[in-house]
Amino acid sequence: MKQPLHERIRSDFEARILSGELLPGARLPTELELMRDYDCARMTVSKALSALVAAGLIDRRKRAGTFVARPRVHSMVLDIPDLEQEVLQRGQRYHFELFNREVRTPDPAHPDEAALAGEGELILLEGVHFADDVPLAVEARLISLSAVPDIAASAFQGASPGAWLLKHVPWTEAETRIAAVPADRNVAARLHLALGSACLFVERRTWRGDEGITLVRQHFVGSAYDLIARFGSARRPSDG
Amino acid sequence: MKQPLHERIRSDFEARILSGELLPGARLPTELELMRDYDCARMTVSKALSALVAAGLIDRRKRAGTFVARPRVHSMVLDIPDLEQEVLQRGQRYHFELFNREVRTPDPAHPDEAALAGEGELILLEGVHFADDVPLAVEARLISLSAVPDIAASAFQGASPGAWLLKHVPWTEAETRIAAVPADRNVAARLHLALGSACLFVERRTWRGDEGITLVRQHFVGSAYDLIARFGSARRPSDG
DNA sequence: CAGTGGTCTAGACCACTGA
DNA sequence: CAGTGGTCTAGACCACTGA
Known part of the structure; x- marks a missing residue:
């Protein structure tokens, strides 16, 4: 042995x-x-x-x-998707379309923005993820320019800001909130859904140490997207 | 020191x-x-x-x-809620109302049921979780009677089957699927929602070793419930 | 083939805490 | 106050693997 x-x-x-x-x-x-x-x-x-x-x-x-010990706390590992990879694995084509890009200082009316960037500048990137030219998710992402100065040089047409960040900026902490929400007018239009359709809403903040890096809010087409979380060592038979 | x-x-x-x-x-x-x-x-x-x-x-x-190490794989820890604890922590009263209970053999038309219980018997428990007497979630839970024979003796009026299982049956593996779905007629009625309202749908299977224990499908009122996942060691300032 | 980590020994003193 | 775990020492032999 x-x-x-x-x-x-x-x-x-x-x-x-x-x-x-x-x-x-x-x-x-x-x-x-x-x-x-x-x-x-x-x-x-x-x-x-x-x-x-x-x-x-x-x-x-x-x-x-x-x-x-008493049965453990009820926690599981949630795989945070790399959307491009997931779409490709389904055998579909992936692309990302940016429809808004602004650089500005945090809006005092939005505590999130000041929490992310302090008094530094932010870049706001808004775009849609497509699978086979069908909208899968719309996202609005704030990035702290002081944490990620290189971002200003990137175009983000085709590739998503999330994939770019994952490659270029290591994060050490993250928090994700998951909810179900009805599509508002903007989301419905971007995803070609009826107003009020059920969308999976994912809001994630990431930090490196104490410095905020990004805050992203994504709305997924409810009928087209699931998240999976797992706990345990052995793989289930159904995992193939 | x-x-x-x-x-x-x-x-x-x-x-x-x-x-x-x-x-x-x-x-x-x-x-x-x-x-x-x-x-x-x-x-x-x-x-x-x-x-x-x-x-x-x-x-x-x-x-x-x-x-x-290189920045780790994109995974986070999802806290699976003990609904009763969460409701109590919000300062609300909690209770669970069972509205259906059947013991039967797996329906061959539902592969899920055979996968859970093999050829043994199942118990189906359906009920609603309430916070301050307002419906928070409706769940349909299948439990394998061969894995959990004691379950037959429990009433589940007031306390939820999930809490009972957590106390009595240690599980070693679990898989959770999370999605956003529109409320169907049954869900809408149980949760006092309009048909088609956005609901957070959670489907979880748990095993002990190779033996299936339970399969639960929960629909949460979208406007009333979030899931949180975290990654990282240090606590964020916002964590209090 | 030498430097590095992986494992293990056979002790030691101490802190805690429940019988 | 005695049993238990928590920590630590000062070694040892070995396996691996990249300079």
Whole structure:
């Protein structure tokens, strides 16, 4: 076996917990007992158990011992789509059409804008994502020019600002809000929808450290777009 | 300081990476150098760097060294709401009303049902989540009786099946699909909405190991509900 | 083939906290 | 106050891999 011992210990207990053999609240052996069971040093046991703590599977309390954690918080991994890639994978053509571009200072009436750029300048880019020449989403994106000065040199006809940013500007933090909204007049016109049609609304802010980079609001055609989030290690059969 | 040394080393480098001082691809000192810098044993350095690897901030390659990781894949953590908790945190009262409950075998016409329960029995629970007596979401939930036999004994008047499951049945894998859909006649009636109103649609399947546990489809009142996904370690100022 | 990380040992002292 | 986990040391051998 090339598998490290700490990994074997970790996966042993992971399996016993996930199978239900060890129920929430059940006590695990102490480090001393595990040293005997696996005939190893305490650091090795400690490394295995630390990984289980990090994974949220166990809790450890001094003097009391190590216990199977209560079922974890309900969180999953959401894949943030690269729209171009997704469209291409569906076998469709992709393009992006920019229909507005302005450079200005933050509007004091919009706290979002000042939060993004402080007193620096912003660039506003508005455009539509197309799949096979059918509108898929319309987006309005604000970018802080002080964080991303190179943006001024880019044209964004064909390629989307999001893809450009992803390549050029590493971000470290992001927050995404997801909602369902009716299409307003502007969105309906851009997406060729009836007024009030259900749209998936995605609003994302990204930062690098403490500096705001971009704020984007996207409206997707409800009938044409889903987001997928997953949790878990093994792949489902249906994943193909 | 009560802060462990390995944590200090970890947070030092985390800060330098997130601030942009250490850009992607930049080389970190070797373990030997860090032992000297922090005047500590190699295990202590190793523990700190292992945590950064786990967080995706650095990559380590033998012989080559330790490097700041390229901006990670575009994925975020989506908090799956415990509806009751969220409603209570908003200062509203919560309750759940069950309006349908059936036990049956999977309908061959619905591949979802066979995928969930195989040839075993299913229980179907349909109900509405209320916040201050206003409908917030309607859900239809299928549960595999072979995976969760105890479910037959529960009433689910007041508390939701989701909360019950979360407490009683640990799951290990889940998949969530998120979309915006217009309210159909049933949804509109249950949520007191106009036909065609934008609803956030959440469909989630959960498994324990290879065994399907539940499949739930929820329609949220679009104007009353958002999902939030986050990525990053530091909290934003707006997080309070 | 030498430098780097991966793993592991066999101890040690300490902090916490529940029996 | 004794058992438990948290941290740390000062080594060791090894595997990998890029200069």
